[in-house]
Amino acid sequence: MNVSKNRPMIVAIIAIIVLLVLVISTSNTDSAKGPVSIAGNIIRPVQSFFFGLGRKASGNEDKNVGTWKEKYEKLLAEQEKYEEMLKNYEELKAENDRLSELLNYVGNIEYDICTADIIGTTPSEWFNEFVVNAGLDKGITKDMVVYNKDGLVGRITYSAKGYSRGISIMDESSGIAVMVERTRENAILSPIEGTSNELELLYLRDNADIVPGDVIITSGIGGIYPKGIQVGKVIEVSTENAREKKVKILSTVDFDHIEEVTIVLHVYNEGTD
Amino acid sequence: MRYLLLEAIAFISMVFTSALSPNFTLLGVQGDILFAVMLAMVYMEKRLTPVLFAALNALIFDALFARAIGFYTLQYLVAGLFFYLMIAKREDSFLVYIITAEVTWILKEVFGVLLCMLTDNPMNLWTRLRVYSLPGLVIHLILFTVFYLxxxxxxxxxxxxxxxxxxxRDF
Structure with missing residues (x-):
């Protein structure tokens, strides 16, 4: 095979060398302003359309969404339920305000939020990442927290005009400082390889009080996720040896059927927030 | 005209891979349509040109999804080049095509893990092979056959x- 006469071969070899340099030099950098962002914006509407189409065709849409009439009836029933809950809430809020004042507790500062649709997930599942149709133009920047109605989804890792990319808590590089809501035991949450929504607690105290059903929330330690966001529930506690407890967590977010997310338009800082 | 058709096919395959494949999995593995189309075309014409078109469109994957520019494109280029070198001088045989394509899929996966390591992203080779690459042989066997036909x-x-x-030629 005469390589010098094979132009595509020469082009391919040169492209491989150039791309290898690019891969190394652009690894984990924030290149929001550049050809990458432009290319991403060109393909975004097409990607969004076909991703939605694929969801519908595969039946991966949110199973709770029915027809408009069904939704209306469901909402009416829920309204009654929430009116009842609101009465209890008013009482609890008043009590909480009194107690907070007593403790000189400042309370949580409220931040603006932005809702966005997920328009893509990483091809070939190299990373547990997702793309949303909101970016710098909506005020989204790196390290902003992403959640949905069920709990913590992840955080933004890259933001360009018109779209952003986020990393889910199920990514292997993800490690979150969490605590058991009931007992306030601290630990690190890490995804279990090869599963789409199971995680495990690491560095848990040997004699920690934890049982299946316990709710796991973010602890606020580590500087990215603020305290108190629900992450998952304990589904299994096993003591393979006396010194180490294995605690399996099921994420409250259904990552296979996630469609919309909410992004907190504020980068959490452990020291100042 | 030929190049326009190649670009159109590669672009449609890229859109299908990024937008539709995540919603259709077999054994938890997404089918890489762009990859299967690229190999089928390289096999048909015994030339490297379809690899370049596939790689050009894979750049869009890099724009939307990759943590480093070239992460996806390089995988298509290297796997396509390997497949071309393996298949270029061989006699036409469906069995040889399928076996070479499956080996190329594994090579692409291993190369992807190497790129992850190179870009400082944690990825365990054995876990990737066990959870994704080896089960992926099944869905890609189907895709390779369909696109061959x-x-x-x-x-x-x-x-x-x-x-x-x-x-x-009698295709």
Whole structure:
């Protein structure tokens, strides 16, 4: 095979060398302003359309969404339920305000939020990442927290005009400082390889009080996720040896059927927030 | 005309891979349509040109999804080059095509893990092989067969065949 006469071969070899340099030099950098962002914006509407189409065709849409009439009836029933809950809430809020004042507790500062649709997930599942149709133009920047109605989804890792990319808590590089809501035991949450929504607690105290059903929330330690966001529930506690407890967590977010997310338009800082 | 068709096919395959494949999995593995189309076309014309078109469109994956520019494109280029070198001088045989394509899929996966390591992203080779690459042989066997059948007919069209391929081979 005469390589010098094979132009595509020469082009391919040169492209491989150039791309290898690019891969190394652009690894984990924030290149929001550049050809990458432009290319991403060109393909975004097409990607969004076909991703939605694929969801519908595969039946991966949110199973709770029915027809408009069904939704209306469901909402009416829920309204009654929430009116009842609101009465209890008013009482609890008043009590909480009194107690907070007593403790000189400042309370949580409220931040603006932005809702966005997920328009893509990483091809070939190299990373547990997702793309949303909101970016710098909506005020989204790196390290902003992403959640949905069920709990913590992840955080933004890259933001360009018109779209952003986020990393889910199920990514292997993800490690979150969490605590058991009931007992306030601290630990690190890490995804279990090869599963789409199971995680495990690491560095848990040997004699920690934890049982299946316990709710796991973010602890606020580590500087990215603020305290108190629900992450998952304990589904299994096993003591393979006396010194180490294995605690399996099921994420409250259904990552296979996630469609919309909410992004907190504020980068959490452990020291100042 | 040929290049326009190659670009159109590669672009449609890229859109299908990024937008539709995540919603259709077999054994938890997404089918890489762009990859299967690229290999089928390389096999049909015994040239490297479809690899370049596939790689060009894979750049869009890099724009939307990759943590480093070139992460996806390099995988298509290297795997396509390997497949071309393996298949270029061989006699036509469906079995050889399938086996080479499956080996190329594994090579692409291993190369992807190497790129992850190179870009400081944690990825365990054994876990990737066990959870994704090896189960992925099944869905890609189906895709390779389907696109082989499709492109063996598509390449009967003169418009897509390379100009030097004047003899109408029995695709």
């Amino acid at each position: 499709i492109f063996s007919r598509v390449y009967r069209l003169k418009a897509i065949r390379p100009s030097t391929m004047i003899d109408e």
